[in-house]
Every structure is written in structure tokens, then in C-alpha cells.
Amino acid sequence: MGDAVTPALALKDVTKSFGPIEVLHGIDFDLHPGEVHALIGENGAGKSTMMKILGGFLEPTSGQVLLDGAPAPFRSGPEAEARGVVVIHQEFNLAQDLSVSQNIWLGREMGRFFLDHKAMRHATQALLDQLECRVSPDARVHDLPVSDRQMVEIAKALSRNARVLIMDEPSAVLTSHEVQVLFRQIERLRAAGVALLYTSHRLEEVNHLADRITVLRDGAVVRRALRGELTEDCMATAMVGRDLKDIYPPRRSDFGPVVLEVADFAVPPLVEGIGFSLRRGEVLGISGLVGSGRTELAEGLVGLRPHTGTLRRNGAPVTLRSLSDAEDHGLAYLTEDRKERGLLLDKSLRENLTLSTLKRFGSPFLSREAEEAALGKAIQDFDIRAPKRDMAVGNLSGGNQQKLLLAKTMLPEPQIVIIDEPTRGIDIGTKSQIYHFIDRLAREGLSVIVISSDMPEILGLSDRILVMRQGRVAGVLEGAAITETAVVRLVMGTSESEKASENA
Secondary structure (H helix, E strand, O other): OOOOOOEEEEEEEEEEOOOOEEEEEEEEEEEEEOOEEEEOOOOOOOOHHHHHHOOOOOOEEEEEEEEEEEEEOOOOHHHHOOEEEEOOOOOOOOOOEEEHHHHHHHOOOOOOOOHHHHHHHHHHHHHHOOOOOOOOOOHHHHHHOOHHHHHHHHHHHHOOOEEEEEEEOOOOOOHHHHHHHHHHHHHHHHHHOOOEEEEEEEEHHHHOOOOOOEEEOOEEEEEEEEEOOOOOHHHHHHHHHHOOOOOOOOOOOOOOOOOEEEEEEEEEOEEEEEEEEEEOOOOOEOOOOOOOOOHHHHHHHOOOOOOEEEEOOOOOOOOOOOHHHHHOOOEEOOOOHHHHHOOOOOOHHHHHHHHHHHHHHHHHHHOOOHHHHHHHHHHHHOOOOOOOOOOOHHHEEEHHHHHHHHHHOOOOOEEEEEOOOOOOOOHHHHHHHHHHHHHHHOOOOOEEEEEOOOHHHHHHHHHHHEEEOOOOOEEEEHHOOEEEEHHHOOOOOOOOHHHHHHHO
């Protein structure tokens, strides 16, 4: 670890208030050269506010920011960055219509009298190669999937030669391979003496990477620990202030008749030959690597993508060519990308909740009273915690945004709901809530399809697991055959997967 006396960057007795509400209370925190310091806590605990103060995007109400032991009252993010403090934001800070190369060098363009596009593309390619990212420097950001956009953000940060690097949920949207690449970059930076702050809701990552851990709860530091002093269970308990032994609900065993049959289903060009059934009251998990066709399958099933094949609802053939068709037949879809495709972040809770079901709230004139009543019920049923109902949804924590999106998805009262990545970027306490919401839906007789990249989640929630590989069904596991070993073997296409699942 670095110098134990003079941290590279520190907060001393920092508070932060927004109006009359104090959200950070007397925070002491430091980052040393050559170490990874993990900051963990539930959504809404104050982590993002802390990181914005460290990175110069917010000023503390009281207390000090110290750089190399001296006061550093950063007045902006660019000012902090100019002094070597770089932030990788959870919210992508990319210009959608510019290329990857243009984004990475925006504001720091190469060339003395004219832009040297060749040099910038060459430097961008070197950064992407370092990250094992196959994206072209000339690709437009709006054409990239979410995981590639995150790698562009990481490449942009690496290009700045930071001496302090603050990483806000950098792995939340990455594939397992990309996470390993990220870890190797973190090890390289640590060896080079960079001070790293790492936040993640994936506690196994914290356990693997962190030299020190600070736990934040309700705007205050509640626990500090060195590597190896806290188990993942202890971290979770410290974060939420209660034991989380029952994070997953008990398994269900009572299922009704088949409510959805899928045969020879294809979503060109990636998904083909898919067949499965879904029973009433069942949670069917869909597992597979990112790129295996899981989301494309889901979007095809609800009419968001052109498809071929046969769908039967309660035994009768149906044709779904749009989300409206799907809703008419009792199907709903919760997108994996709540910020760009699920919610309007600058609109209020009410506007987001009712937008896709406005006909239910009066025609030709909307009933504001009916909308407010629906919002009140959603807040109660899904435990949505918002200081004000009319606040912009973008100012809610990630967990509360996800609960609002779940409430919005359930407002049309579907009988089948497909939930893509239900807890991505969400703290463990809210994860447990969402798991129990899903269980409640199944026990009330709904059928749920859950797509997840989180192995414990898919194992803990599913009554059956359909594993996809390269756009096809690699296998289906049920009952005692559901084990991590069996799922991994099917995901990776290794031999003897059935035998492994039987013997595991």
C-alpha cells in the first residue's frame, strides 16, 4: 500500500446538504497510491454524492477535500481532472452521435493547427486493444451495445493518465470476459501507483479487489475493514443494517397449466430453433453469455423484433407484431436498459408510471386524480421511496428507478411478464425486495421469465432454467438438476453437461 501518512486524495469531516436535508454526515475517507479502496452501500446511501465531491462535480457544505494533504477546493470536474483525479461515471458521459475516437479525445484533440484524426484513431485503437475490445474507433456510440459503451468510458479514463481513478459501478453492464479484462487493468494501475476508488454492488468483486473497504449507510460511515476482514454476508449486513439470510424466497412447487408454448421460434439473424413452454405460477430463468440471444428472444416474444415460428397462448395460436399486440394477449416486458429505454429520466414518477397505459386514465381527457391514485398504490405495493412525487425520476436511486419500472410494467395487469436483468446496478437490500416481488407475482398465479447474467440470481429465483448458447437452446434444467456446474457447462458448450448436472 502507499504512504500511510499522506493520502493521494481525502475527505475530512465532510458534510453535504441539499436544501434543509443533510445527505452526508461528517465523512472521513482517503485514497492511497497503489491501493484499491472499495466504497459500498445501498442505493441512496450517499456513495454517488461522495464520489462527485471527490471528483470536483459537487462542493461540500462543510469539511475539506485534500489532495496530497493540501486543501483542494475543486470547482469543477475538469479542474479535478486537470490535477489527475478522473471519474468513470455510472451514467455514461458520452456524445451519442460522435465516434468512439472523437469521444475519447473530446476537448483534448490531437493536432497543432488541424485535427490529427489519424493519430487519434491510432491512439484509440491502442487503448481498445489494451481492453481487448473489438469496437472500431470510427463506430458511432449510439450504435454500440451498453457493455461496449462502458468499455469506451474505461478507455477514455485510461487515456487521461490518472493518478486517482474513481470507478462508479464499472462492471455493472460488462460481460464476464470484460470484467476480467477490467480487473487486469485495475491490477496494472495499482502496480503503477494509481489510487483507485471502486464501487460495486457485486460483493464478490469487492472481496477480490479491495485492499480496504468502507461501508456507507444513510450518509455515514458505519464500517471500515482491511482485505479479508469481512465476508460478503458481513458486508451485506453492514450495508443494510439487518441480516439478509433470506435474500431468495423459498422455491415454489405448485404450477398450473401451460400458458405459453414457443416452437421453432427465430429472431433473425441471431436466434433460431427455440422451443419451450411456460406454466402458470412458474419462474423460468434464461441464462447464457451476453450475445447468446437472450434479449433478442425476449424482444421477439413481445413483438419488438421481427420473428418467425409458433406462439400459443393457453393452447391457441397468436401473432404478436407489436408491444400493443403482446399487451392484448397478457404479455409484458421489462427492458434491461431502464435509463434509455425504460424511463424518461426528466419526467415525474406519475408521468413515467402511466405513460404506456394512458387510455386507462380517461378519454379524451386524462384524470389526474386516477393517475395519482395509481401512483399511490404503486409506491405502496413496490416500496418506491421518493422524497417528492413530482421529482424527476433521474434523481431517484437506481433501486427506486427499477421498482418504478417494475410497477409501470405491471400496471396493465399482464399474466406473463418477461424481466430482463431485474437487479443490474442495484444494492443487495433492494435486490432482495425485487426477488420477493417476483416470487409474489408467481404465487399470485402470474408466469415470469427472468433473464439474468447474475449466476446466484438465476439459481436462486428459477423453477426451471433454459440455457442459451449462440442463439439456440443449449439445455433446460429443473429441480435437483439446477446447479451452477450444470448451468456453466451448458453456457460454455462443454461435453457431458447432463451427466454433470446429475452428479453435482
